[in-house]
Amino acid sequence: MTTKVQTNTDTVAHLRALEDQSVYILREAYKHFDDLCMLWSMGKDSTALLWLARKAFFGHVPFPLVHIDTSYKIPAMIEYRDRVAKEWGLNLLIGQNKDALADGMNYTRGRVVCCTALKTNALKQFLAEHSFTGVIMGIRADEEGTRAKERYFSPRDKGGEWDFRDQPPEFWDQYKTSFPKGTHIRIHPLLDWREIDIWEYIRLENIPMIDLYFDRGDGTRYRSLGCAPCTLSIKSTARTIDEVIEELKVTTVAERSGRAQDEGRGMELLRKDGYM
Amino acid sequence: MVVATATEHLSIAIVGHVDHGKSTLLGRLYADTGSLPDGKLEKVQAICRQQGKEFEYAFLFDAFLEEQEQGITIDTARTFFSWQNRRYIIIDAPGHKEFLKNMVSGAARADAAILVIDAAEGVQEQSKRHGYLLSLLGIRQIAVVVNKMDLVDYREDVYRKVEAEYRAFLASINVTPERFVPASARMGENITEPSQRMPWFSGPTILDTLALFRMDAAPDQAPLRFPLQDVFKFDARRILAGRIAAGTLTVGDRLVFSPSNKTARVRSIEAFNVDPLPLQAVAGQSIGVTLDEQIFVERGEIASHEATLPLVGRTFRGNVFWMGKRPLTTEGEYVLRLSTGEAPCRVTTVHRIIDATELGYVDPKGVVNRNEVAELTIQTRYPIAFDPYSSLATTGRFVLVDEYDVAGGGIITEAVSDEFADLREEARRRDLSWVQGDVGSELRADHYGHRAALVVISGGVPSHQAALARRLESVLVGDGRHAYLLDPENLRQGLDADMLSGDRQESIRRFGEVARLLLDTGQIVICPMRGLLDEDYHAVQTLVHPVPMLVVQVGQTGSEPSSEADIHVSGSDPIEESCGKIMEEMRSRSLLAYALNEKRRFRYANYSI
Numbered sequence: 001m002t003t004k005v006q007t008n009t010d011t012v013a014h015l016r017a018l019e020d021q022s023v024y025i026l027r028e029a030y031k032h033f034d035d036l037c038m039l040w041s042m043g044k045d046s047t048a049l050l051w052l053a054r055k056a057f058f059g060h061v062p063f064p065l066v067h068i069d070t071s072y073k074i075p076a077m078i079e080y081r082d083r084v085a086k087e088w089g090l091n092l093l094i095g096q097n098k099d100a101l102a103d104g105m106n107y108t109r110g111r112v113v114c115c116t117a118l119k120t121n122a123l124k125q126f127l128a129e130h131s132f133t134g135v136i137m138g139i140r141a142d143e144e145g146t147r148a149k150e151r152y153f154s155p156r157d158k159g160g161e162w163d164f165r166d167q168p169p170e171f172w173d174q175y176k177t178s179f180p181k182g183t184h185i186r187i188h189p190l191l192d193w194r195e196i197d198i199w200e201y202i203r204l205e206n207i208p209m210i211d212l213y214f215d216r217g218d219g220t221r222y223r224s225l226g227c228a229p230c231t232l233s234i235k236s237t238a239r240t241i242d243e244v245i246e247e248l249k250v251t252t253v254a255e256r257s258g259r260a261q262d263e264g265r266g267m268e269l270l271r272k273d274g275y276m
Numbered sequence: 277m278v279v280a281t282a283t284e285h286l287s288i289a290i291v292g293h294v295d296h297g298k299s300t301l302l303g304r305l306y307a308d309t310g311s312l313p314d315g316k317l318e319k320v321q322a323i324c325r326q327q328g329k330e331f332e333y334a335f336l337f338d339a340f341l342e343e344q345e346q347g348i349t350i351d352t353a354r355t356f357f358s359w360q361n362r363r364y365i366i367i368d369a370p371g372h373k374e375f376l377k378n379m380v381s382g383a384a385r386a387d388a389a390i391l392v393i394d395a396a397e398g399v400q401e402q403s404k405r406h407g408y409l410l411s412l413l414g415i416r417q418i419a420v421v422v423n424k425m426d427l428v429d430y431r432e433d434v435y436r437k438v439e440a441e442y443r444a445f446l447a448s449i450n451v452t453p454e455r456f457v458p459a460s461a462r463m464g465e466n467i468t469e470p471s472q473r474m475p476w477f478s479g480p481t482i483l484d485t486l487a488l489f490r491m492d493a494a495p496d497q498a499p500l501r502f503p504l505q506d507v508f509k510f511d512a513r514r515i516l517a518g519r520i521a522a523g524t525l526t527v528g529d530r531l532v533f534s535p536s537n538k539t540a541r542v543r544s545i546e547a548f549n550v551d552p553l554p555l556q557a558v559a560g561q562s563i564g565v566t567l568d569e570q571i572f573v574e575r576g577e578i579a580s581h582e583a584t585l586p587l588v589g590r591t592f593r594g595n596v597f598w599m600g601k602r603p604l605t606t607e608g609e610y611v612l613r614l615s616t617g618e619a620p621c622r623v624t625t626v627h628r629i630i631d632a633t634e635l636g637y638v639d640p641k642g643v644v645n646r647n648e649v650a651e652l653t654i655q656t657r658y659p660i661a662f663d664p665y666s667s668l669a670t671t672g673r674f675v676l677v678d679e680y681d682v683a684g685g686g687i688i689t690e691a692v693s694d695e696f697a698d699l700r701e702e703a704r705r706r707d708l709s710w711v712q713g714d715v716g717s718e719l720r721a722d723h724y725g726h727r728a729a730l731v732v733i734s735g736g737v738p739s740h741q742a743a744l745a746r747r748l749e750s751v752l753v754g755d756g757r758h759a760y761l762l763d764p765e766n767l768r769q770g771l772d773a774d775m776l777s778g779d780r781q782e783s784i785r786r787f788g789e790v791a792r793l794l795l796d797t798g799q800i801v802i803c804p805m806r807g808l809l810d811e812d813y814h815a816v817q818t819l820v821h822p823v824p825m826l827v828v829q830v831g832q833t834g835s836e837p838s839s840e841a842d843i844h845v846s847g848s849d850p851i852e853e854s855c856g857k858i859m860e861e862m863r864s865r866s867l868l869a870y871a872l873n874e875k876r877r878f879r880y881a882n883y884s885i
Contacts, residue, residue, distance in 0.1 A: 176682060
């Protein structure tokens with residue numbers, strides 16, 4: 001017996017305010033960058049972001065979506081990716097560090113080593129190959145400490161590195177949209193969203209989600225999706241979006257606690273080097 | 277099932293001088309309200325043990341290794357915190373002078389601010405500078421926390437002294453703080469519970485102080501300002517997208533776009549996954565509208581209602597804070613951005629520098645250094661739409677871009693009238709009452725393969741100049757374009773026959789109006805002009821605006837103005853080559869070819885799966 005939960009009006013107003021800001025940022029990105037792409041990992045955040053792009057461009061997604069495929073993703077994610085891409089008419093591009101994979105790269109060589117090779121370097125190779133100058137990503141400030149210090153429009157230098165000591169000022173909806181040749185800008189329209197906002201928005205807009213986020217009978221679900229060997233499921237009996245939201249309202253466990261690369265200083269080192 | 281209770285969302289910035297305890301206050305607030313995720317406290321404590329140093333609450337949010345090692349916040353952290361049906365985004369801004377631009381980035385998005393002052397050190401340089409910046413950024417709710425009361429034995433007289441000094445400072449910049457609160461973040465005094473150590477204080481705790489901040493009411497009653505962000509044509513709909521900066525927009529409204537003075541009615545408000553489509557939109561919303569007429573309008577224009585138009589001009593006075601790597605000077609070329617509008621600009625006068633520490637006025641010498649605030653007069657290369665900050669905040673503030681970087685921000689205190697104000701008013705009145713046929717400029721451009729444009733050819737030997745103008749007309753027409761040579765000489769014996777010779781202003785005005793008529797037919801109008809002054813260019817430009825004007829400067833004669841030229845060609849070059857150069861420039865400015873929405877290289881139906 002399930003009751004359809006109505007999102008209350010204050011929450012709707014809050015979600016619409018977040019949506020308006022993200023849509024504005026997406027349109028700024030589209031206006032200023034000829035060579036623009038959006039990363040899509042099929043997780044809840046980047047899928048909500050993809051939905052926001054359809055909002056911003058009235059049902060269209062006028063730039064390619066990029067999946068950085070480590071080859072270790074959970075198979076259901078790939079099925080979901082191809083199905084949604086077809087239904088929504090997406091221009092989907094796949095990036096992969098083939099050399100590293102041929103060399104047998106995997107997490108047992110060290111999680112930061114593996115993430116650097118299969119994600120950071122794969123992304124850098126991909127961007128260089130396609131000469132993208134603007135990359136839209138679905139990171140959020142509440143996920144992790146260094147992401148809390150990001151800008152909406154965040155420049156990367158020629159090596160793809162993030163100079164967090166010298167970030168551009170950002171105020172009054174004016175963003176860094178001009179940059180020297182050889183550098184690129186990362187665009188983060190979801191910075192102000194929290195995990196629960198994402199889920200409430202998914203419910204409000206009825207966005208199709210991959211079922212790995214729900215308990216499918218074994219009393220576990222994923223709270224954050226990544227590579228199969230480095231992503232742990234959590235104990236949870238939440239089977240629907242409503243139940244996920246109720247669970248999030250009472251939990252005090254960090255969202256990325258199941259993500260192995262976050263241990264110690266992992267994320268700061270990874271992100272300085274160009275990780276998402 | 278329980279439905280979530282009503283919630284409000286409020287952003288609060290924590291600012292103040294370096295080392296006065298902002299991050300500690302934040303860390304303590306989270307720890308004492310049980311707002312930290314499980315394991316966060318233990319994780320940071322473990323890192324401290326590992327590195328052999330004492331745990332501090334500040335480490336909870338200073339995520340960068342460098343920040344913890346140096347014990348300072350480098351960049352703004354945004355953290356999320358819920359308390360009693362209110363959700364807070366707390367913005368911890370750095371207090372070090374070096375990172376002022378990070379403080380501005382953080383504070384600018386706040387609804388309210390807590391300014392922290394060390395009770396022992398008292399009011400310091402950044403305490404004042406931050407207070408001043410908060411007022412420039414438009415943050416009106418400010419609470420002042422006198423922190424580190426443990427270092428002064430929780431003495432009331434010390435607290436009162438700091439309060440009196442800082443209150444006087446705020447009063448001098450017309451800021452009235454909400455309240456002053458004593459606390460010790462390190463010892464947890466007066467954070468979530470009233471302090472036993474300070475029985476003399478009966479006011480709110482830090483937690484109560486947060487609860488006492490109010491949400492700003494949305495300025496829906498303000499006049500409509502809808503800055504155009506982009507024009508989309510992904511399907512049959514031609515959608516004008518943007519975010520409403522102020523006021524309310526309703527289907528059926530007649531919109532006036534400034535500075536182009538184009539008008540049309542709103543036919544629909546478009547949206548994805550919304551049924552039925554909305555009939556009204558208000559400030560803050562990112563929307564898209566279709567119009568009843570296909571008018572040509574571009575990013576940067578501001579749509580409003582005819583009764584409440586924004587100002588349009590090139591010159592205004594403002595207060596600017598400068599964060600650039602190099603100083604702001606009257607020699608420099610900058611780009612001014614105001615909402616979605618953008619224009620090259622110069623600083624014509626630095627009136628005075630406002631010294632943040634003393635708030636005295638320093639002799640400007642035409643230069644504004646990093647971290648200084650100054651009163652300036654700014655002139656843009658072409659007219660922009662704006663409001664004085666005091667009447668509308670969102671369209672009354674701007675940023676200055678130096679090379680690649682946003683380097684300054686400012687508010688417009690007043691418009692400065694220039695010699696073209698009358699012509700601008702004439703153009704606006706004329707355009708608003710213009711009787712338009714069913715064929716709009718966009719339709720003409722679609723059919724002709726180019727937009728209307730005015731090409732002014734100036735300088736050079738008269739015979740060469742005339743030959744170039746004639747040749748350009750021939751080449752364009754030969755290429756299938758609609759071009760017409762308009763020599764000012766043709767006006768002199770006809771339209772201007774009634775005029776006294778020497779009334780330069782009137783003859784320029786008449787020339788501009790004739791050009792405006794021809795341009796409205798969608799043609800490329802070519803004018804060889806001799807002996808023009810800078811102000812003549814601006815007068816003509818004001819009258820033909822928003823049609824682009826391209827100034828071709830032939831050779832170097834010295835007496836002709838070259839600062840206004842868009843293209844330089846040499847008088848000794850073959851004419852054919854000069855024509856090619858001019859056409860190339862027209863192509864690069866999307867004047868030739870099917871210019872509208874052509875920029876994208878991306879193809880939609882390109883599935884690579």
